[in-house]
Amino acid sequence: MIGAIVDQIEPVTLIGCGTVKKSVLNRAIVHAPYVVAADGAAQVALKHGITPGAVIGDFDSVGADVRAVIAPENLHAITEQDSTDFDKCLRNIRAPLVVGVGFTGGRVDHQLATYHAMLRHADRPCLLLDKKDAVFLAPPDLTLDLPRGSRFSVFPLRPLTARSEGLRWPLDGIGFGPGERIGTSNEVTGTVRMQVSDPGMLVILPARVFERAALALGAPGAVRWPSRSA
Template identity: 50%
Template sequence: MIVQSLETVTLVGAGLATIAEIARCEALGPTLVAADGGAAHCLAADRMPDAVIGDMDSLGALAAQGIASERLHAIPEQDSTDFDKALRNITAPLVLGVGFCGARMDHQLACYNVLVRQPHKRCVLLGDTDVVFLAPPNLKLDLQPGTRVSLFPLGLVEGVSDGLKWPIAGLNFTPDGRIGTSNAALGPVEISVTGPKLLVILPRSELENVVQALLATPGAWPAL
């Protein structure tokens, strides 16, 4: 592992990310890591990343801005994204990703793919409107009534729920079949799922709530 932390880690990508968003994530995860070009966002926020991981196609520009060589960790293979390279080389209870949503839809979809392919890595992505994460085997969220709860499958998965306006028990979710967007909380919500295939999408205002819930949730998916 390139980065090992007992605390939550903030991972910054090269997509849309504001100084305020980086600061918000850092308040929850003080170790700062950049996925290649995400280092530019860190420097713009006057923050020096503890590590930069990726294929380093921006290496020249980053080195010129004073990032020490020992902080740069090049992984030159082109079979995976910089998000994938970074996430698989971080060991932490939770990773907060900012700068991976928006800008390009193909990059965003690729990040969702990585969440499912690396289910043992707990990671929450912060976007301009939502937070997205892979549902663990069991999840409890303390939500206010009316909070939007969207469930989107990236594979065949079933589950049960308590506290949702439209319960999911008995439903088979698939990307090309039934999905669960625009559900709503009646209050605290509990969801259990059969496999690491279901994305949970909540309003971005719930970031701190989600972090607290995931860190308090026992059990995790094994590595695939």
């Protein structure tokens, strides 16, 4: 990525305007201490006593109260209307991992648009966290050490195939695809190893394993999808 607005060597917490529980936000910030707000979510951050290091969006929801608190050089307006504020943020953050809080639990169309942006920018590791779930787009190759019996669901956003170890029901030999085959409520039986043929497989885990997933996704040397511009 050239000319990123936010460039951090540590994971970044990105706040949205959906449901933001203080306890969830605190967990995210412990792992990802630099905070970015998507447009009007700057008010959400300030409400929780957090001043974001950057605000990115079309600024249709950024009021004078936010501008009075946050330095002008930390306000980054992107006025085009062909993408969501989440998309604008994700494509302008360079970091090992983006932890998104406040992008689930609200409007369904907004949540689906978030998944669309994660697929569109599959080379930017991103994990969405809320009170119940941790959701991310599977990289080409992933190893996770999770407690036995943990829920492990997969949901394809496009036709693809996968291979797995450490799941009660292996993913091998299955043609996944929207309207065809999904993988809800699988179960961890050991160290999970998964390979995916193409970007587009959402992995949905219980929120209690967030830290383990975040460490694996943001680890130095973690395998990533190539940039679409590469």
